[in-house]
Amino acid sequence: MTAADFDYEDLGLVAGLEIHQQLDTATKLFCECPTAIREPEESDRRFTRYLHPTKSELGEIDEAALEESMVDREFEYLAYDSTCLVEEDDEPPHRVDREAMETAMEIGQLMDMSVVDQVNVMRKIVVDGSNTTGFQRSMLVANDGAIETSDGQVGIEDMLLEEESCQRVEETEDGVRFSLDRLGIPLVEIGTKPDIRSPEQAREAAERIGMLLRSTGKVKRGLGTIRQDVNVSIAEGARIELKGVQSLDDIDDLVRNEVRRQVELLDIAEELDERDAGVGDPQDVTETFEETDSGVIRGALDDGGRVQAVRLSGFDGLVGRELQPDRRLGTEFSDHAKRHGAGGIFHTDELPAYGVTEAEVEALREAVGAGPEDAVAIVADDSSTADLAIEAVAERAETAISGVPEETRDALEDGTSRYLRPLPGAARMYPETDVPPVEPDVTDVETPELLTEKVERYEEEFGLDSGLAEQVAYGQRWPLFESLVGQDAVDATLAAGTLESTLTELRRDDVPVERLTDDHLRETILLVDSGEVPREGIEDLLTALAENPDFTAEEAVEQEDLGGVDESEVREAVAEVVERNAEQVETEGMGAFSGLMGECMGALRGKADGDTVSSVLREEIQKRA
Numbered sequence: 001m002t003a004a005d006f007d008y009e010d011l012g013l014v015a016g017l018e019i020h021q022q023l024d025t026a027t028k029l030f031c032e033c034p035t036a037i038r039e040p041e042e043s044d045r046r047f048t049r050y051l052h053p054t055k056s057e058l059g060e061i062d063e064a065a066l067e068e069s070m071v072d073r074e075f076e077y078l079a080y081d082s083t084c085l086v087e088e089d090d091e092p093p094h095r096v097d098r099e100a101m102e103t104a105m106e107i108g109q110l111m112d113m114s115v116v117d118q119v120n121v122m123r124k125i126v127v128d129g130s131n132t133t134g135f136q137r138s139m140l141v142a143n144d145g146a147i148e149t150s151d152g153q154v155g156i157e158d159m160l161l162e163e164e165s166c167q168r169v170e171e172t173e174d175g176v177r178f179s180l181d182r183l184g185i186p187l188v189e190i191g192t193k194p195d196i197r198s199p200e201q202a203r204e205a206a207e208r209i210g211m212l213l214r215s216t217g218k219v220k221r222g223l224g225t226i227r228q229d230v231n232v233s234i235a236e237g238a239r240i241e242l243k244g245v246q247s248l249d250d251i252d253d254l255v256r257n258e259v260r261r262q263v264e265l266l267d268i269a270e271e272l273d274e275r276d277a278g279v280g281d282p283q284d285v286t287e288t289f290e291e292t293d294s295g296v297i298r299g300a301l302d303d304g305g306r307v308q309a310v311r312l313s314g315f316d317g318l319v320g321r322e323l324q325p326d327r328r329l330g331t332e333f334s335d336h337a338k339r340h341g342a343g344g345i346f347h348t349d350e351l352p353a354y355g356v357t358e359a360e361v362e363a364l365r366e367a368v369g370a371g372p373e374d375a376v377a378i379v380a381d382d383s384s385t386a387d388l389a390i391e392a393v394a395e396r397a398e399t400a401i402s403g404v405p406e407e408t409r410d411a412l413e414d415g416t417s418r419y420l421r422p423l424p425g426a427a428r429m430y431p432e433t434d435v436p437p438v439e440p441d442v443t444d445v446e447t448p449e450l451l452t453e454k455v456e457r458y459e460e461e462f463g464l465d466s467g468l469a470e471q472v473a474y475g476q477r478w479p480l481f482e483s484l485v486g487q488d489a490v491d492a493t494l495a496a497g498t499l500e501s502t503l504t505e506l507r508r509d510d511v512p513v514e515r516l517t518d519d520h521l522r523e524t525i526l527l528v529d530s531g532e533v534p535r536e537g538i539e540d541l542l543t544a545l546a547e548n549p550d551f552t553a554e555e556a557v558e559q560e561d562l563g564g565v566d567e568s569e570v571r572e573a574v575a576e577v578v579e580r581n582a583e584q585v586e587t588e589g590m591g592a593f594s595g596l597m598g599e600c601m602g603a604l605r606g607k608a609d610g611d612t613v614s615s616v617l618r619e620e621i622q623k624r625a
Contacts, residue, residue, distance in 0.1 A: 006259055008198050012235025015196035015255055016157075017206055020189050020227045021213050022164055022220040025100050028184035029163045030093035030137065030435065031086040035220075038181040040169050043078035047088065049132060050074060073175030075129035077166065083180045089132040092434040096121070096139070096161075100186035101438060103218045104141045104161045105445045107188055110212045111156045113145030115442050119161075121432040129176050130165035131183065137432055138162040138189070141440065147192075147208045151201045155193035162187045167224075185220075188213075194231070199252035199259075202230060206248050214474065215450045221476045230254060230411075237262035238404040243420055245411045253415030261323040261417075262404045268318050268329060269403040275373060277314030279397045282390040285309040285378065288363045294355030296343065300380035307380045308390035311368040312347075312397050315375035320349030324416040329400065330377070335419040336396045337379055342389035347377040454478065462492035471500040480518050488522070490529040498525055502538055506546070515549040516542060523553030534608055536601065537562045562607065570608045571616050574600050578620045585624045593621060 028035055050073075077088070085091035096119070105115055123135040130136075138160050145156035164185035166178035190209060196202045206228050213219050213226070220226075228245040232255055240262070242254050286306045289297050297307060312319065319330040334344045348365070352358045370376050377397075379389040396419075399405040408424070409417040449457075451473050458469035462485060472481050477499045484495040499521065507513050524541050527533040533541060544556040551559065577600050578585055584592045600613050 018229040023186040108142035111145035113142035199255035275314030280311035336392040337389035340388035
């Protein structure tokens with residue numbers, strides 16, 4: 001059965017969203033450092049840490065943090081001249097950033113949420129290296145709101161204001177390298193109630209929340225500034241958290257594939273129950289592969305490693321069963337093994353293959369006492385890794401007998417997911433004693449115009465067509481557009497077309513438009529609107545500014561000789577073109593217009609308005625026709 005065949009209501013699909021959005025504040029949440037992202041090569045110092053989980057106030061240790069700590073890794077951090085001792089955890093955090101708190105309250109109002117009377121900062125244990133402290137600071141700001149979708153209302157459970165984690169730079173031989181530039185950027189986490197009942201509604205709800213966030217004009221834009229987590233379960237399955245969805249386009253596919261995965265796991269569990277399945281104890285089968293030609297196994301043995309195996313009674317034919325596109329139950333086992341450093345696993349549903357022979361498969365089955373209905377999984381690696389990895393495989397196989405395990409999974413770009421860690425529990429939260437509580441005041445917080453309302457206003461007030469109005473309203477430069485058409489009173493279509501269509505075309509032509517500042521764009525549009533530069537010269541002028549960002553628009557015009565020409569110069573240039581093509585003009589008359597128009601514009605090099613050139617060319621042709 002494919003995901004398209006599912007009756008989600010019949011399956012009892014329940015889903016909820018967690019939206020994480022960076023705020024565009026001047027400084028970070030608990031210090032005065034800027035929120036700009038730096039390049040790793042700009043780092044001027046670095047240090048290392050080893051992190052371990054701590055007990056909660058009740059003496060409990062969070063299961064997810066405990067599993068994370070079992071992976072022995074060194075964490076290296078890149079620091080900059082724009083980071084401080086707070087980010088390095090060598091100084092206590094400062095008070096909560098006021099701008100971030102005000103923006104969070106504004107977002108809460110857009111979702112009809114109730115702001116709490118007192119905001120208290122909590123510590124959330126995180127020992128994967130993404131925070132130098134071993135925890136993330138988080139605070140509840142508002143709760144009990146709602147948004148509308150075409151399939152009904154979706155409740156908003158709560159909104160937290162948090163500090164963003166470090167940016168992961170790369171894996172190292174000893175662990176992971178992180179960058180401190182992102183650590184501490186204010187971040188809101190918005191959690192919906194489990195009111196979502198279809199993949200399509202999940203995507204629509206995420207789009208609605210994203211629109212409301214962008215309506216504030218106070219959130220960061222671009223890759224990595226917003227992340228979606230999706231919680232999914234079906235009636236007989238388990239709650240799964242799909243972590244780190246980067247694109248809204250992926251949400252519905254991720255929900256469909258997770259539902260399919262749970263349906264398949266439940267079918268497998270039923271089959272295993274009928275077979276009275278079980279999992280044996282891991283054992284060493286290195287001798288079975290002493291003469292192997294398998295490259296993976298041979299490489300492990302030549303490095304002094306071992307081969308560990310586990311008998312999976314009743315699993316024959318099920319380890320290779322597909323759960324999601326190109327991901328099988330064996331892939332799930334492999335994901336758990338990889339968490340402990342192994343490259344992966346082999347299992348008998350896919351063997352002989354990868355250099356493992358039929359004779360070796362038979363010898364393997366005999367070594368662990370596997371019968372016809374049994375499967376065998378093996379791990380080849382150094383002794384310590386092989387031991388930990390095969391134990392992890394055995395534990396995951398045990399849960400397969402029960403059904404669907406609760407867990408956090410990593411959302412992949414192809415719409416599937418892989419195991420990441422157990423679901424976190426309440427034991428990971430405890431009070432932050434270094435930051436005083438905040439009593440928020442909502443009286444001065446204004447509710448901003450929604451982007452959907454902005455689109456309608458642009459159409460009515462400025463006469464923009466619906467497509468262009470939506471591009472501007474949902475784009476990053478709408479504040480500049482409003483300043484241009486308001487304070488500077490420039491032509492709205494000129495401003496909108498330049499900020500959206502023209503920049504898009506230049507980006508497609510590999511012009512580095514990211515170097516263009518608002519000042520560059522404002523100066524260019526004003527020069528064109530005043531007639532000092534013809535509209536045909538906009539692309540050339542912006543290209544020159546992108547390649548020489550230290551120039552002003554007027555300096556670029558002079559440097560590139562992009563200034564307009566008067567009508568006498570236009571007539572002179574057009575007359576020369578018509579003279580060179582006199583025979584064609586006499587023969588074709590106005591039929592020659594199209595070809596000659598391009599030649600005239602080329603001769604004038606974008607220095608004249610197209611309408612003027614067209615009018616003069618028609619006059620010159622008529623004289624000779």
